[in-house]
Amino acid sequence: MGSVWPYGLCCDHRATPLGTDASAPLLSWRLSGADPVACLVEVDGLWSSGRLDDPAAIGVRYAGPPLRPRTRYTWQVTLWAADGTSSTARSWFETGQGDWTAAWIAADPDAVEHVDPPTEGDLALRDHGLAACPQLRRAFETRSPVAAARLYVSAKGLYEARINGHRAGDAELAPGWTDYRRRIQYQTYDVTSCLTEGENVLAVTLADGWWSGFAGFDPRRPGYHYGTFPELIAELHLTYADGSAEIVATGDGWRAGRGHVRYADLLKGECHDLRAATPGWRLPGFDDTSWSPAVVTGHDHAPLVPSLDEPVRAVRDLAPAAVTRTGPGTHLVDFGQNLAGRVRLAVPALEPGSRVTIRHAETLDAEGGLDTANLRTADATDVLISAGPATVFEPGFTYHGFRYAEITGVEVLGEVKAVVLHSDTPQAGTFACSDPELDQLQRNIEWGQRGNFVSVPTDCPQRDERLGWLADAQVFLPTACLNADVAAFFAKWLRDVRDAQTPQGGFPNVAPRLSGVAEEGAPGWADAGVLIPWHLYRVYGDPRFLDVDSMAAWVDFVRRHNPDLIWRARTGPHYADWLSPGPATPRELLATAFFHRSADLTARAAQVHGRTAEAERMRALADDIRAAFIKTFASAPGRLTGDTQTGYLLALAFGLLPPEWIVPAARRLAELVGEHGPQTGFLGVNLLCPVLSEHGHADLAHALLNRTAPPSWRYQVRRGATTVWERWDGAGAPSMNSFNHYAFGSVGEWLYGGVAGIAQAPDSVAYRELVIRPLPGDLTWARATYESVRGRIAVSWERGGGDFHLAVTVPPGASATVHLPDGQTHQVPSGDHTFRTTEETTA
Numbered sequence: 001m002g003s004v005w006p007y008g009l010c011c012d013h014r015a016t017p018l019g020t021d022a023s024a025p026l027l028s029w030r031l032s033g034a035d036p037v038a039c040l041v042e043v044d045g046l047w048s049s050g051r052l053d054d055p056a057a058i059g060v061r062y063a064g065p066p067l068r069p070r071t072r073y074t075w076q077v078t079l080w081a082a083d084g085t086s087s088t089a090r091s092w093f094e095t096g097q098g099d100w101t102a103a104w105i106a107a108d109p110d111a112v113e114h115v116d117p118p119t120e121g122d123l124a125l126r127d128h129g130l131a132a133c134p135q136l137r138r139a140f141e142t143r144s145p146v147a148a149a150r151l152y153v154s155a156k157g158l159y160e161a162r163i164n165g166h167r168a169g170d171a172e173l174a175p176g177w178t179d180y181r182r183r184i185q186y187q188t189y190d191v192t193s194c195l196t197e198g199e200n201v202l203a204v205t206l207a208d209g210w211w212s213g214f215a216g217f218d219p220r221r222p223g224y225h226y227g228t229f230p231e232l233i234a235e236l237h238l239t240y241a242d243g244s245a246e247i248v249a250t251g252d253g254w255r256a257g258r259g260h261v262r263y264a265d266l267l268k269g270e271c272h273d274l275r276a277a278t279p280g281w282r283l284p285g286f287d288d289t290s291w292s293p294a295v296v297t298g299h300d301h302a303p304l305v306p307s308l309d310e311p312v313r314a315v316r317d318l319a320p321a322a323v324t325r326t327g328p329g330t331h332l333v334d335f336g337q338n339l340a341g342r343v344r345l346a347v348p349a350l351e352p353g354s355r356v357t358i359r360h361a362e363t364l365d366a367e368g369g370l371d372t373a374n375l376r377t378a379d380a381t382d383v384l385i386s387a388g389p390a391t392v393f394e395p396g397f398t399y400h401g402f403r404y405a406e407i408t409g410v411e412v413l414g415e416v417k418a419v420v421l422h423s424d425t426p427q428a429g430t431f432a433c434s435d436p437e438l439d440q441l442q443r444n445i446e447w448g449q450r451g452n453f454v455s456v457p458t459d460c461p462q463r464d465e466r467l468g469w470l471a472d473a474q475v476f477l478p479t480a481c482l483n484a485d486v487a488a489f490f491a492k493w494l495r496d497v498r499d500a501q502t503p504q505g506g507f508p509n510v511a512p513r514l515s516g517v518a519e520e521g522a523p524g525w526a527d528a529g530v531l532i533p534w535h536l537y538r539v540y541g542d543p544r545f546l547d548v549d550s551m552a553a554w555v556d557f558v559r560r561h562n563p564d565l566i567w568r569a570r571t572g573p574h575y576a577d578w579l580s581p582g583p584a585t586p587r588e589l590l591a592t593a594f595f596h597r598s599a600d601l602t603a604r605a606a607q608v609h610g611r612t613a614e615a616e617r618m619r620a621l622a623d624d625i626r627a628a629f630i631k632t633f634a635s636a637p638g639r640l641t642g643d644t645q646t647g648y649l650l651a652l653a654f655g656l657l658p659p660e661w662i663v664p665a666a667r668r669l670a671e672l673v674g675e676h677g678p679q680t681g682f683l684g685v686n687l688l689c690p691v692l693s694e695h696g697h698a699d700l701a702h703a704l705l706n707r708t709a710p711p712s713w714r715y716q717v718r719r720g721a722t723t724v725w726e727r728w729d730g731a732g733a734p735s736m737n738s739f740n741h742y743a744f745g746s747v748g749e750w751l752y753g754g755v756a757g758i759a760q761a762p763d764s765v766a767y768r769e770l771v772i773r774p775l776p777g778d779l780t781w782a783r784a785t786y787e788s789v790r791g792r793i794a795v796s797w798e799r800g801g802g803d804f805h806l807a808v809t810v811p812p813g814a815s816a817t818v819h820l821p822d823g824q825t826h827q828v829p830s831g832d833h834t835f836r837t838t839e840e841t842t843a
């Protein structure tokens with residue numbers, strides 16, 4: 001008995017969002033204290049949920065009168081505990097723009113000066129004619145004190161908006177990447193404090209970004225995937241103290257010029273020529289009469305949608321671990337950490353026209369210089385051309401994947417920092433144990449997640465790729481959800497995935513869709529369109545992740561083209577078990593296993609939404625696929641065609657085998673793993689340790705973690721890795737050898753779930769039923785915490801002198817089955833529990 005307190009209030013998975021979708025937001029909270037028995041949500045005196053006697057509730061969808069646009073709503077949740085006590089917590093959300101009146105504007109594209117990037121010296125920039133970044137400004141008068149001001153802004157391209165020189169918000173690479181033909185996100189900023197009485201200026205710099213810059217690896221096009229020059233749309237809504245309102249919008253009356261950003265490109269890098277700077281252009285009083293009128297390019301508001309997730313932000317700075325002078329005016333900076341971001345450099349006074357160049361790389365070559373071979377055509381080079389005075393150089397519209405930077409052009413290096421950029425997903429989990437190498441592995445996984453969650457979940461942040469590959473995201477998702485709260489990030493990206501679904505139901509290989517990449521989805525890649533929503537639903541409990549029609553359309557697409565239910569046709573580029581170091585898993589077996597998984601999960605999703613007929617149809621289909629799978633790929637009871645690790649992993653994890661084959665199949669898997677070490681590629685790696693331990697082979701899962709020879713995780717750690725590599729051994733053609741690819745980091749789920757022991761029961765949703773099963777191996781202690789959607793979960797165990805001691809925190813409203821290493825099982829309710837055994841039988 002005791003009280004229950006709500007905390008961590010969210011609206012649509014974000015704390016106090018500005019500019020939400022106004023329809024029916026999910027208002028949620030986490031729990032601490034005792035079990036709740038009832039809840040009540042009230043929105044601004046506008047709507048009350050009424051008291052809901054639901055002990056499991058951790059969120060309620062708003063169901064009141066339509067919400068007005070551009071309005072802040074405060075809301076509160078009250079919880080009751082069994083002892084009759086109640087407690088209340090408050091929060092707010094603000095709805096986004098309603099109808100737009102602004103026009104899209106641009107600097108006159110016909111007057112655009114295309115810059116040939118500098119090619120002298122050691123710059124490897126190709127002559128691709130990048131355009132100088134447009135500067136757009138509009139001066140306006142305010143009549144009386146401004147009580148509130150909101151800026152609703154977006155771009156085809158990237159923008160940085162300022163009011164009177166003050167930055168609007170802290171989003172980087174905004175508005176983020178979507179398929180701009182379908183959907184363009186806008187951001188909302190509270191800019192009240194930026195405004196003054198009298199003359200004010202709204203000033204925006206634009207860059208190409210994903211819209212019209214280089215993206216992916218399509219060699220046929222010089223950028224220009226979605227458009228050819230950047231455009232801006234913005235509405236500044238002013239509310240005066242007297243209650244009157246005014247809008248300053250893009251359209252006629254804007255002025256356009258060019259300044260010091262000679263070009264900016266996500267892959268190529270950025271060049272600032274400070275001799276061309278236009279000082280004061282973002283401040284009132286600047287004379288823009290020599291500038292041209294901005295051109296109105298259109299009024300299409302249809303694709304504009306409010307941002308669903310937190311933006312990319314500059315989340316932290318890293319100081320160098322080492323700086324070495326490698327030649328006259330040249331320094332090599334080692335930041336000690338592979339990351340995604342950019343360098344900020346204090347540049348001393350130099351001769352006007354002097355060039356300072358920053359090149360980036362993940363690794364060094366044999367001579368100790370930057371090894372840029374794996375960047376392919378991504379030049380990843382930033383250039384400052386000095387106007388004379390000292391300055392601070394930091395690019396604004398690019399990012400690079402790097403650990404090392406080579407800086408040329410300054411004799412004495414000033415302060416230099418690596419600025420870490422990533423989508424700002426709140427940290428959710430921590431893991432630590434008695435083995436420092438496993439701790440390093442966990443850090444590498446976390447850094448891999450940071451460096452690859454940049455607006456979309458990417459494969460890698462360094463080479464000319466950085467695409468939202470679906471399989472990479474699918475296998476890493478369970479780990480990602482434990483490290484950070486990725487609900488909003490994936491809610492946004494799932495829309496990209498669905499935007500890329502064909503009318504026939506086909507999911508793609510990458511989202512947002514990008515020309516140059518095979519459009520038809522491969523097994524395990526396209527299936528992410530089903531697997532990811534299902535996992536998000538289980539973790540966050542929000543049924544809106546489950547778009548049953550979209551999921552069923554995918555399953556029906558595969559079925560239509562494969563009437564005998566063996567998935568052979570329409571497999572897209574069939575990447576098979578990508579980068580597997582072992583014998584190839586038969587492609588049809590692998591594909592059919594995913595076909596079954598997609599049908600099975602679609603059946604469950606339909607059930608969640610109460611669509612019984614659809615659930616039954618999909619269940620029957622899944623059963624038929626399973627029968628076809630067994631008939632076609634079982635070479636003997638418990639043996640599968642190909643006899644590969646990934647084959648057995650998929651069959652066991654996806655429930656494809658008859659009950660009597662499970663033990664022999666798991667035994668065969670264990671034999672193969674014991675003989676060869678891990679032989680999985682991307683599509684089996686996430687299952688290795690979980691499936692082995694699930695079937696009684698936790699010792700082997702630990703042996704894999706302990707293995708030091710390649711292929712292994714520890715091999716990378718011992719070779720000094722600070723992120724997870726694309727290939728198990730980090731050796732391969734440079735064109736396909738990224739050192740920051742997270743798929744093999746999907747073992748992170750087992751660090752939490754196996755080593756520390758935090759997992760969710762198979763049929764549980766939103767961590768209502770936990771399974772706490774620490775598998776100590778030869779470790780002496782481990783602990784993990786996880787800020788679940790329901791509340792805090794913690795596990796900490798240690799052993800010594802024949803004792804095993806375990807402490808567990810189960811959040812309110814949840815229960816846990818605790819399995820001790822000696823075989824004892826305890827069923828426990830919410831709260832803190834400790835267990836002590838003397839048994840030493842572990843793993």
Ligand code: BGC
Nearest residue numbers: 459460465469471472575578
């Ligand atoms: C990417 C992968 C991706 C794959 C498709 C690669 O170039 O880097 O991570 O999933 O292509 O096989």
